[in-house]
Amino acid sequence: VSFLCMALVVHLLTLERLHGVDRLWWLVPIMVLWANAHILFPFGGVLLALHAATRPRAWWTRRRLALLAAVPVATLATPYGWHLLHYVTVLAREPVAFELVAEFATPSLHGATGQALTALFFATLVVLVYSPVHRDVAEVVTLFGFAWLAYAMARNVPFFAIVAAPILARHADALLPPPSARPRPGAAVLALHALLLVAAGGALGARLAPLRAPDAAVDRHRLPVDAVRWLAARRPLGRLMNHFDWGGYLIGTLYPRYQVSMDGRTNVYGEETLAEYARMTALAPGWRAFLDRWRPDVILWPRQTAFAEVLALLPDWRRVYADDVAVIFVRRRPPLQFGAGWADTPGGTLGESMPECAT
Numbered sequence: 001v002s003f004l005c006m007a008l009v010v011h012l013l014t015l016e017r018l019h020g021v022d023r024l025w026w027l028v029p030i031m032v033l034w035a036n037a038h039i040l041f042p043f044g045g046v047l048l049a050l051h052a053a054t055r056p057r058a059w060w061t062r063r064r065l066a067l068l069a070a071v072p073v074a075t076l077a078t079p080y081g082w083h084l085l086h087y088v089t090v091l092a093r094e095p096v097a098f099e100l101v102a103e104f105a106t107p108s109l110h111g112a113t114g115q116a117l118t119a120l121f122f123a124t125l126v127v128l129v130y131s132p133v134h135r136d137v138a139e140v141v142t143l144f145g146f147a148w149l150a151y152a153m154a155r156n157v158p159f160f161a162i163v164a165a166p167i168l169a170r171h172a173d174a175l176l177p178p179p180s181a182r183p184r185p186g187a188a189v190l191a192l193h194a195l196l197l198v199a200a201g202g203a204l205g206a207r208l209a210p211l212r213a214p215d216a217a218v219d220r221h222r223l224p225v226d227a228v229r230w231l232a233a234r235r236p237l238g239r240l241m242n243h244f245d246w247g248g249y250l251i252g253t254l255y256p257r258y259q260v261s262m263d264g265r266t267n268v269y270g271e272e273t274l275a276e277y278a279r280m281t282a283l284a285p286g287w288r289a290f291l292d293r294w295r296p297d298v299i300l301w302p303r304q305t306a307f308a309e310v311l312a313l314l315p316d317w318r319r320v321y322a323d324d325v326a327v328i329f330v331r332r333r334p335p336l337q338f339g340a341g342w343a344d345t346p347g348g349t350l351g352e353s354m355p356e357c358a359t
Helices: 002-019 024-035 042-053 062-074 083-092 095-100 112-130 137-152 154-175 187-212 225-232 244-254 266-282 288-294 306-313
Strands: 240-242 298-302 317-322 326-331
Touching: 002 024, 002 042, 002 154, 024 042, 024 062, 042 062, 042 137, 083 266, 095 266, 112 137, 112 154, 137 154, 225 244, 225 298, 225 326, 240 244, 266 288, 298 306, 306 317, 306 326
Parallel strands: 240 298
Antiparallel strands: 298 326, 317 326
């Protein structure tokens, strides 16, 4: 929905700027939808502000000024009211959250996303330089502004693509011969296009086919699917401490049997708690503060981590489950509470005779 709203805002602004078609009041309902759908709705306001700032004379009218006032007011039409705008500022002041959340990180130029971003940016820049048509100031400012946002944070890359695509298309088309002078495509060209469409359809079908299987949308190499099933098959073991990246998945699979100790709702936990958690996972000085304050009874953690290795050495924790992805530790209890069946069992298998943990 957020991508759709971004595309609609770009389309309406392009119609007005390049073709004189004024349908900008559609921005008001679009912004209401966007604010109720996704937290990046301020991008719509940013686009509108850039559009107006590059043409101040055209926007110094009562109707346009009313529109500029109506768009931010429209974003208040949510169950949160002005608190939603406050939430945006809270997110911006959480540097620890930026380190924890993968989509908040800078896109790597070694990965496909960073390479595609760079290719699109420079391709658009080249056609802008050589284009024979007028280069609109709003296009240039928008291109560089959203490129900066995309290079600053990976989650912004799709929004840059939505903004850059029409700019690239307009100026690339201007570099081609006029439509009347272009040769009609021959049989070989049409056959190539058909082959590409068939190949794309086949690739899409192959990609979608596995999604029909149960749990197909879950990456079993990244999420603790089997460990969650192990926990769900037993009585609740007490307070759970989990890895940040698994919080959302655990809410969907273990709640209400377990409540997560950490997940992507960073504004709920606050900067101090996030900093404590980050120190714990990095085994930095004072790393036990979060562990001691939360006092969990069971810990579900990625297996190939330094924190899991340290837990295995602590006398007050015992490993009761392990597979290639996850490991589960429980706080040691007196023998009468646990029984003799609580053994360190690698490989993700525990004997069927293992007693349940007393709650």
